Amino acid sequence: MKTFHNPHHAGHVGQQEMFRGRMVACHEVPARLDFVLAELQRRPLGPLAPPAVDAAALDAAIARVHGARYLAFLATAWDDWVAMDPANSQRDALPSVWPLANRHGFRHDVLPHNFAARLGLFSFDSGSPLTAGTWAAARGGAACALAAAQTVAGGERSAFALTRPPGHHAGPDFLGGYCFLNNAAIAAQALRDAGHARVAVLDVDYHHGNGTQTIFYERADVLTVSLHGDPATEYPFFLGHADERGAGAGTGFNLNLPLPRGTGVQAWRAALDTALRAVGDFGADALVVPLGLDTFEGDPISGFTLKTSDYAAVGAALAGAGLPTVFTFEGGYAVDEVGTNAVNLLEGFQRAA
Numbered sequence: 001m002k003t004f005h006n007p008h009h010a011g012h013v014g015q016q017e018m019f020r021g022r023m024v025a026c027h028e029v030p031a032r033l034d035f036v037l038a039e040l041q042r043r044p045l046g047p048l049a050p051p052a053v054d055a056a057a058l059d060a061a062i063a064r065v066h067g068a069r070y071l072a073f074l075a076t077a078w079d080d081w082v083a084m085d086p087a088n089s090q091r092d093a094l095p096s097v098w099p100l101a102n103r104h105g106f107r108h109d110v111l112p113h114n115f116a117a118r119l120g121l122f123s124f125d126s127g128s129p130l131t132a133g134t135w136a137a138a139r140g141g142a143a144c145a146l147a148a149a150q151t152v153a154g155g156e157r158s159a160f161a162l163t164r165p166p167g168h169h170a171g172p173d174f175l176g177g178y179c180f181l182n183n184a185a186i187a188a189q190a191l192r193d194a195g196h197a198r199v200a201v202l203d204v205d206y207h208h209g210n211g212t213q214t215i216f217y218e219r220a221d222v223l224t225v226s227l228h229g230d231p232a233t234e235y236p237f238f239l240g241h242a243d244e245r246g247a248g249a250g251t252g253f254n255l256n257l258p259l260p261r262g263t264g265v266q267a268w269r270a271a272l273d274t275a276l277r278a279v280g281d282f283g284a285d286a287l288v289v290p291l292g293l294d295t296f297e298g299d300p301i302s303g304f305t306l307k308t309s310d311y312a313a314v315g316a317a318l319a320g321a322g323l324p325t326v327f328t329f330e331g332g333y334a335v336d337e338v339g340t341n342a343v344n345l346l347e348g349f350q351r352a353a
């Protein structure tokens with residue numbers, strides 16, 4: 001399979017994230033991608049290249065998924081942050097005030113002039129630092145997703161968008177969970193726009209893909225399925241429960257399979273089989289897999305216990321869907337093992353495909 005890697009990823013480098021009242025070192029670091037790339041050079045699965053997509057086509061593909069007001073905010077966020085105070089050029093931008101939801105009476109329709117307020121309007125946590133290179137890195141990642149979707153729409157069995165920051169927590173008009181642009185959603189929509197009638201998204205990251213669910217929640221043409229740590233105890237907490245089945249025309253086209261912290265490979269694989277049955281029943285003609293490797297037993301912020309030796313069979317099970325498949329790189333914070341685990345899964349897919 002072709003891999004599109006993001007040459008701008010290392011420009012996105014946060015210093016610290018807020019965690020339970022103190023600032024801690026970021027988990028979502030450039031080395032994550034470098035380790036996957038190094039492993040792909042050791043065990044090649046196919047060509048490795050940066051994406052070559054037309055800039056106007058890229059902007060159009062991003063705008064199919066994200067709102068104009070949010071994109072305008074992101075494009076100038078770093079400059080606006082530094083304009084607040086020149087000393088900000090040495091600091092990450094992190095939000096510290098939020099309008100919550102409309103039911104709390106706060107307004108979302110009026111765009112604040114104050115950048116710190118705008119950052120709060122467009123975010124849902126204080127763990128996702130926005131840095132000087134964040135916009136270029138996020139846009140480069142969307143280009144990887146679009147190139148991967150174009151490759152698969154062009155007839156190849158699979159493609160891999162190897163990028164960071166990750167994407168699956170980013171919604172139509174919000175960032176969070178280390179995510180800014182939803183690469184998996186951009187790929188799914190690009191597949192739809194290229195003529196695939198029914199696209200399934202099967203999210204295997206430890207954390208619920210709340211952004212992707214929200215983007216497609218009222219649509220019947222994109223099935224979203226996620227297996228993840230139960231939001232009753234796990235991030236992102238406020239979405240990802242089993243009773244969220246879609247709304248309006250999309251009713252029945254979202255499936256959440258929450259699993260308790262501590263879940264091991266056997267129960268996780270049973271949930272994956274359930275997810276794959278849903279994809280089959282839907283009659284998908286293309287698949288997007290937001291590929292998080294934070295299900296690994298050694299992950300520092302997650303709670304499942306999959307082992308390095310489990311991932312090849314996961315890839316083979318995904319290949320069993322028999323669908324043209326785009327993978328997007330999401331979470332996975334055990335930096336030394338993330339490359340091996342990712343390539344084990346992708347190699348397992350490729351061997352079985």
Ligand code: Q9C
Pocket residue numbers: 019024127166167168169177178179205207235292294301330331332
């Ligand atoms: N100190 C993805 O895996 N909170 N995002 C963790 C740990 C955020 C994970 C707190 C976790 C976000 C793409």
Ligand code: ZN
Pocket residue numbers: 205206207292294330331332
């Ligand atoms: Zn995750």
